Amino acid sequence: MSSPVWHPFTQHGLGEAIPQIASASGAWLHCADGRRLLDGISSWWVITHGHCEPRIAAAIAAQAGQLDQMIFAGYTHPQAEQLARSLVVLAPVGLDHVFFSDSGSTAVEVALKMALGHWHNRGQARHQILVLEHSYHGDTIGAMSVGARSVFNRAYEPLLFDVATVPFPAAGKEQGTLDALEALCAAPEKPAAFIVEPLVLGAGGMLAYTAEMLRAMREVCAQHDVLFIADEVMTGWGRTGTLFACEQAGITPDILCLAKGLTGGAVPLAATLASAAIFESHRSDERARMFFHSSSFTANPICCAAANANVAIWREEDVPGRIATLGAALDAGLADLAAHPRLHNGRRIGGIAAIDLRVSDAGYLSDVAPRLRAHALAAGLLLRPLGNTIYLMPPYCTTPAEIAEAVAIIDNAVDALAG
Template identity: 45%
Template sequence: MTDPRTHHLWRPYTQMQTAAPPLEAVRTHGSRIVLADGRELIDGIASWWTAAHGYNHPHIRAAVAAQLEAMPHVMFGGLTHAPAERLAARLAGLLPGDLDHVFFTDSGSVAVEVALKMAVQMWVNRGIAGRTRILAFREGYHGDTLGAMSVCDPDEGMHRRFGAYLPAQVFCDLPRTAVQVATMDARMAAERETLAAVIIEPLVQGAGGMRMHAPDVLATVARLAKRHGLPLIADEIFTGFGRTGTLFACEQAGIVPDILCLSKALTGGTMALAATIATRAVFESFLSDDPAAALMHGPTFMANPLACAAANASLDLFEREPRLEKVAAIAMALAEGLEPLRYLPGVADIRVLGAIGVVQFRQAPDLADLKRRFLALGTWVRPFGAIVYLTPALTIASEDLAQLLAAMRAVVTETTA
């Protein structure tokens, strides 16, 4: 094992003392990562779910190159520019209801931070004190910054060591049963005077374990939030842009959240960009003659023109290419390809939604060993906890997807033998 003290990079989610050295990537194309040693890996997770159109898509690359020639960046305080104006208008046109007001940031975690700040300040601006807590769901994950950590699962999530440091939020189980619905309803009533909002990952709790719930569960959450007068924040950072089979997961439940967060695939995996999008009612609660009532947030690289150009190009591709039809085909392939694993003794569950395929083990396996086995089969897959999952690019070639599924069957079978 290499001594981590001799290296300058501190890697994400990694115990630096025991981790194997990372692989060096030198090039990408389509759904493939080329390593410095010449190996070529089929990417089964689209670089943390971002590369919706695959790597190096020529349309996105050309848009970024053209913007680089004109203006790579300009501050967004007191200035504006066409790529951001166009992107905001297009997002508002794609989203349901009156989600019309777009606040750009540069990461999913910060998009969630802004959503939480919007929800809390909305009450302050209306002259209502004490509404500072967020109702969130167990097994959820919303990011790694302070506010985002506070609405992640407090007991089983990766941020549980920070419990004494984080703001105390209200946690419920997702209302899948009548008892859970009644419990959540009662909890919202009991905490009504302290709650500012409800936050949920629609249809799939991603990094908390790829746990899925039906659209009617999401609709129930929206109904209860409305009953208790609470704004609903939909964290679509993972689920947005076709991953669950519709452009946005909220569509499947027929709901319109008050605030919606986007990132990940927003730029097609090309540049860092995120957006927190609010309804008119939320936006108008910040309009005042008092300067202090404004939303006091402003990332230095907010609405970066290069990133906005990439995002506009990505939306072009969703408009003119059959992405959702491809997601449906991927979903069928995942369901068929993973089904033989369902009855292995060490497998607890197989679940598929859109371009997401998950194998849940009964016990957490040796993750380092799993990663080595996938690499040996020419695939890049990153299991975590007790699951191994596939979230490929929405443009993945059928033969590459077949190879990923063959690798999944081989590795899972060996692991459970």
């Protein structure tokens, strides 16, 4: 009997293998048939310290027996209070308020609604959102609207709202990006906000840009009183080498989106942090000016407990040191892969390494990525290339020997592609 499960980003008509994962530990997934898979992409960019991290697992178990779920509209609980205070301390200075939700997409939706509500409550008709070329911010309607138009959202175009796009700041073209952003921010009809993925665009192909460029874009927005939204759903919690990517540019956004690694990747939780000005524009004795957003599982106590355990790990253990060790191993791996004639444009930031395959069809729907993924799966590596971009984003516990193993599998997979 076939499974009734409908999997995300999966074309079931192709009949591709769907392995069943029975357990996990560290950097490894254990299949029901006895095979092991090295998790080369942190199970879609969420696992940070490793699968089934003991401190996080213990926190989840303890909380599940004490308080599992409660309404968060007008009520609170200790785990959420502790986590919110910790996030305010850890985040760039000036983000004083925390709104919880349950995924990266909803963290972005919350940010967009905060931005629009801010201007509405101040009596200013500012509705346009500025976005960065090649960006991706999630799969709900608002999040799709501020992402690149592509096959990902073509069927849903009638639902999406219009945005203005700023060119990606590729090396040597940074000034063009700043000029375009300046022109949009200075337009007679001022935009409401500019949303960016700081330092690296994930689904866009692991496209990296400099911290100096991030800071310059923030400065343009500040000069024109345009809200700056940093989507750190992927880049947060150490992926770029620092706790948050914004740290490397020395900036504080007006709104910061967090998810994925917030709980170490164990359970779903998101947070949208906002400045006092944005909070105050919603605070009033008029009920009509409240922030109209929630979900049933807002600030779920079990998820907040997992996040508090994750925060404790960051405070008490040398996580940056682990990321540095991982980065060195990824550098060595990229050097090996760069010797392959079919690979080029190797790049690394923090615990993310990427390299591009020389192909004529580099689109998301080409057969390159599925073939590479299938070869890696057969060899014991969980890989999910983005078109012709092959990347590794493993948990921070992954050893240099495991990275070398992953690199060897990738090298063989590229050879097999030519066969």
